[in-house]
Amino acid sequence: KKSLSHTHKNIGKILLLENTKSDNKLLGIYQDITAKPAAKFGGKGCLYNQDVSSMIVESGLIIVEEISFGSAGLFNSFVCVKR
Numbered sequence: 001k002k003s004l005s006h007t008h009k010n011i012g013k014i015l016l017l018e019n020t021k022s023d024n025k026l027l028g029i030y031q032d033i034t035a036k037p038a039a040k041f042g043g044k045g046c047l048y049n050q051d052v053s054s055m056i057v058e059s060g061l062i063i064v065e066e067i068s069f070g071s072a073g074l075f076n077s078f079v080c081v082k083r
Helices: 002-006 025-040 052-058
Strands: 014-019 061-069 075-082
16 A cells, blocks of 8 residues: 555656445445455456545545546546645
8 A cells, every 4th residue: 555655756646547346335245245256266366345545545645536437436537646
């Protein structure tokens, strides 16, 4: 998490396109149940039920813009800057 804020110079922005936990409760529960097995068997370690916006803030970045696209908030783009 901390390494994310160290990957670019002090100027500029970071654009992240991430799969995130759905804002649909039923789909979110499904993601919680299946995330670890899916990551282990074909997901290359990707956990698709994470709260990415919290991870970004914890890494020391500021979210300038967040756009949800796709259905049920499964995919988000984040524009971030360093603090």
